[in-house]
Amino acid sequence: MKAKRRRTPGRLMAASIISFLASAFLLLGLKDLNPVTFAMALGVPLSFYLVTVLVPRVFPADRLLLTVVNFLCTLGILVLYRMDPKLAKGQMINYAVGIGAMLFFIYFIRLTQRRRPLVVFLVLASAGLMVLPLIFGTERNGARAWVSLMGFSFQPSELVKVLMLIVEAYLLTRRKVVAAAAYAGFCLLALMLQKDLGTALIYYSVILVMLWVATRSGLYLGLGFLGAAGGAVVGYQMFSHVKRRVAIWINPWTDYEGAGYQIVQSLIAIVNGGFWGTGLGLGNAYVIPANTTDFVFSIILNEFGWLFGICVILLYLLLFLRGIGIALRSASRFNAMLAMGSSVLIALQAFIILGGNINMIPLTGVTLPFISYGGTSMLSSLSIMGILQGVASLNENEMEEDRELAMAQGGNI
């Protein structure tokens, strides 16, 4: 008996995204009359179609998750193209590589199911990667988190994020709290030494969430919060740029032409956009420094308006809830932890940078997943999606087996 194909709003969603992308690039093309822009108007929707509609036919993948992620990625390419076409070209390559990584992780997750040596290997790999920038690192924006190798520069802590999820899920489901804490401590120490505090914050909160979910221990939670408070105080005292960020957060307008310039211009760009936005290509968010990485959301609010911005926030929430759904349907503790950790990581990272953009919390320089420009960021975010997709496909298999079992017993479902 063939499973009935359920009618989903997926097709409609994909169709509207494709027409959105095509018309957006056409609009930009009418402005600059550049043949490349017209080519993009064909190419970007086409690649969206290929990845969203064709990939699930070949690979086991959750369609809704894929649609949302691809929309966010292509929206990023659109916004980057509007700011700087060269960056968009780079981002398309990042996107292609990221999709490859996603597909890889769908299968890689199957390998990790009952293989202990693999986790040992992952621990060693992440340790090596974390130490790299301390030896070969170059400094950018006050953080020493980047490594240049053979013309490529990348941020190892972004890659370790993915490995960290697998390692922590493995250790915590086996109640190896000490080992999990030691591994977390090592990663955090390395991040502190790299002065990459935004990433450290994400690691810390995700690991704390995973620890609590695995143990539901008030003691660990309390220790975790104590550690966070201690870390915050030490970080505030130790790093002058943390002090500066906090001062800017409290009142960016006291020095709106100097230290507070970035956040002030972000707030202004947001109100200039208003409810409907200034219109694609008509805004002035290019005055914000780091507008293609940390402040990419301000461009979106500026040119597409608050209404669209709220929809983007809701898409992250949808992504998160879909991920949680996958976690709740998992058959094994390991898979549940993995899916939950991945969803929480993406959601928290989005929250931390979105909150920074609107000056709700102090700004920490992390990327907005899928949208911000950045090769390593795209790679890690899509790999994490690969983990989620992998768990989802395992869930499907599980259900299929149940169904077959039930059929063999002559039951009905």
Next chain:
Amino acid sequence: MKMIKSNIRVITLIVCALFVSLMAFAAFSISTQGQRWFSSSANTYLRRTKSNVTPGSIVDRHNVLLAKTDEQGKRIYSSDPAIRKAVVHAVGDDRGNIAYGAESFMANYLFAYNESYPERLAQALRGEKRRGNDIRLLIDSALCKKAASLFPAGKSGAIVVMNYKTGEVLALQSFPGYDPVNLSQADQENPLKPFWNRATMWSSAPGSVFKVVTLAAALRNIPDAMDKTYECTGSLEVGDTSVTDAQHAVHGIITLKKALAVSCNNVFAKVALELGDASLKKTASDFGIGDYFLFSDLVVQNSVYPADDRSEKEIAWTGPGQSRLQITPLHMAMIASSIANDGMMMEPRLLLDVVNGAGQSKYSFFAKEYRHVMEKVTADVIADYMREAVRSGTASAAAVPGLDIAGKTGSAQIDGQTETNAWFIGFIDDSRYPYAICVAIEDGGSGGGAAAPIARELFRYLSGK
């Protein structure tokens, strides 16, 4: 496994709450502060659109033209140079020299950002160059001109006139003013900073005009305050200093009514010590001192009640309005208004209405209550004492025959200044002329001598007597 799943549900709720708070925070901060961000001088987008939209014109409450843009796209101001100079801080100029004048703070109307997309589209289809909305302010330019002519030449300070029943601001003036059409080198280099709107941004110790707040605290917290007497010996030793009065006057044994009329520092220092810092601060905060002012039409510097180092000496000096109190002239006018309006402080408003190019009204003034400061009985007693100050006390220069005037003077001592700052707050207690006034002259001498006569002339002008 079951535990993990229930834990996951808890985490899900927390993350959802984070996202909801993110959106709530954005909505809250945009709705309360969006206009301030938008009209900031750091907004380059605003400068750019100015070339695409013809800004609307600005008129005063009697439809007297204050600013408009002519066919050549040039911004022109009132033809009377005295009016131009008198209203410049409320109106602003097209160069953005005034931080929150109507020209910049109301740019969303003047440049038609408030218009909806169908309206914009209709204009584009009709092939019109976009035109902003016209705004009518609540200020009265003739009154402003009169006030400017009364203000001593070469001095700096502020005059605020407001309707205490509705919060309408009729005059919001800072001195020295300047002419936005003929902006001279001398204006730009003037050490008295003509671009600075002292009415809203200059917060300093107000001196004895603050005694009305101390009095309110006494009436609320000291049971027999109206009958009680205090002795003024001319000098009150507190810690290592002494609180003295102007010309070292000795007032003898007096009631609070008399003490307010003669503005006795000595007695009000005693009252402050008797009340204690906490209850004085409580009443001050009821008057809005320490509030984060987020008014819809005006940007005002917040007033400050000193928080640290509250020694006996500091508390004693707070009674007569010295210490490190910081209050703006506009806020003092609001305090006077709340006394006149039976204890209800109205939000100061500047915008009367907004009309778009097609003649449709887009906004209309309405009175907004800001905060309930005190009970009517307290307000009535303070008003009565202020009436006494005009009848027989330091504010007698503000008296107008045939009008019921209540007032209080202040001569604030500021470190490093040879002369005191002259202050006057007061109002006409008459429902036909519901106006409150604050006059503040920096380095101007005594409040009774310098500020009260200006207020008298304005009261006369307002009532037509």
